[in-house]
Amino acid sequence: MYPLLDRLPPRARAAGTRAIFAAAAFLLLNVTSSAQAASVGYFQDWNDADIGVAGWTGTVASNLTSWQATGGNGGGYLRTTLAGGGGTADVGGRALSNVPEMTGDFRELFWTMQFDIRLEGGSADAAMLRLQGISTGNGWVLDLPTGLPTSSWSSVLISFNGNWTESEARDNGWMPDNEHPVLSPNAPASLSWEATVENVRALAIRISGEGEPLTSGLDNVRLDGTSAPSTPIPEPSAALLLGLGLLGLAGFSQRN
């Protein structure tokens, strides 16, 4: 059935079989590597002893972050307090220059962000995820899908695509600061979506509300970026079939 191999002397036939195995392995390896996605990841649970705020701070002097060793959704957590009441409090805010996984060029990747959040003092009228553009600090916000945090921990999962156009971002609930009902009174004109994701300065989880002090907790923050679904992935089926076929041929030859 495989006349070329069958006509060879036994040693040459064995060498040919080994070569077929090597070719098949090479093809299969290439299929595996081409299917692997580029990715970045960040996780913080504030559980390590004395980890502190781990690079997260507020955005104004009266907006304080502190590490709490217990009371989180497992172990420690990050507490943010806005002294002075009223106004707004950012959890996380601008400290993210110390968290390189949350800054820089967000294009070309599909992002998921997860975190646990709760309100500990005051009353919140809005909670949002904010992408801050690098040139002005302005950016785009998304109201949190679970609504306002409560005294118990709420888990939030947000997905967004760095390849979105501005209209696609709007279709998915994002809006520039200066169009958000809570932020707009103090927000100058915002960057475009494209300019924001091109060079992100910080990811902020922001709670706005009233009461003194407005206090919130944050735990188990996870941000993952993987190859965006809209990015074409090399079609592996041809190489995969060829590799599997060669493996079958080599196995048949060995049995014979």
Ligand SMILES: [Ca+2]
């Ligand atoms: Ca924790």
